[in-house]
Amino acid sequence: NAGVTQTPKFQVLKTGQSMTLQCAQDMNHNSMYWYRQDPGMGLRLIYYSASEGTTDKGEVPNGYNVSRLNKREFSLRLESAAPSQTSVYFCASSERAGKHAVSFGTQYFGPGTRLLVL
Amino acid sequence: GQQVMQIPQYQHVQEGEDFTTYCNSSTTLSNIQWYKQRPGGHPVFLIQLVKSGEVKKQKRLTFQFGEAKKNSSLHITATQTTDVGTYFCAGDRGNQFYFGTGTSLTVIP
Numbered sequence: 001n002a003g004v005t006q007t008p009k010f011q012v013l014k015t016g017q018s019m020t021l022q023c024a025q026d027m028n029h030n031s032m033y034w035y036r037q038d039p040g041m042g043l044r045l046i047y048y049s050a051s052e053g054t055t056d057k058g059e060v061p062n063g064y065n066v067s068r069l070n071k072r073e074f075s076l077r078l079e080s081a082a083p084s085q086t087s088v089y090f091c092a093s094s095e096r097a098g099k100h101a102v103s104f105g106t107q108y109f110g111p112g113t114r115l116l117v118l
Numbered sequence: 119g120q121q122v123m124q125i126p127q128y129q130h131v132q133e134g135e136d137f138t139t140y141c142n143s144s145t146t147l148s149n150i151q152w153y154k155q156r157p158g159g160h161p162v163f164l165i166q167l168v169k170s171g172e173v174k175k176q177k178r179l180t181f182q183f184g185e186a187k188k189n190s191s192l193h194i195t196a197t198q199t200t201d202v203g204t205y206f207c208a209g210d211r212g213n214q215f216y217f218g219t220g221t222s223l224t225v226i227p
Contacts, residue, residue, distance in 0.1 A: 040219060042122075042217040042220050043208075056213065058214065058215070059121075059216065090161070104215045106163045109162070112160055
């Protein structure tokens with residue numbers, strides 16, 4: 001099993017360009033997540049999908065859109081990239097996500113995408 | 119603002135010394151998770167604590183969840199070079215999941 005895979009591994013964009021980050025998991029997990037990681041800030045949740053067909057905003061959703069294509073795949077789109085979106089982006093999956101529930105569950109992370117916006 | 123803070127931000131220890139990182143939330147958490155991220159890698163789950171006052175051990179690692187469920191700590195006894203990395207706490211509150219700011223541990227051989 002590959003676990004959680006992400007493409008691309010690296011990307012350089014110019015301000016205003018758009019791109020989609022791809023994520024797939026083969027663990028049959030219900031829930032998937034997108035995080036960004038910036039120095040000194042830890043990981044911040046952008047969007048998550050508790051189950052196929054649903055998406056919810058996280059802590060920092062502005063400037064991003066997501067699509068839960070099917071149970072396996074969850075993509076993150078930057079419509080008009082800005083330098084402030086320079087970051088490392090991680091996708092993760094878990095068996096469940098909290099929505100009036102006790103726990104978001106153990107999260108399994110992909111290797112990350114390093115994005116530079118000039 | 120940042121919901122979950124960790125201190126210290128950085129820690130350098132001699133191999134064999136102990137290490138502790140503290141995690142503090144501005145609000146009560148349903149549970150706390152701990153992750154480790156090696157340099158250049160991705161976060162890897164270590165453990166989850168759910169009950170108030172809970173203490174769990176994994177070999178040289180001891181995890182505690184505060185009585186008020188707003189703070190937690192990770193203590194490593196007799197650090198080894200394999201302990202190098204950044205340790206994050208994380209917890210959920212309602213429909214949101216927050217990671218701490220992380221503590222970067224360097225172990226000097």
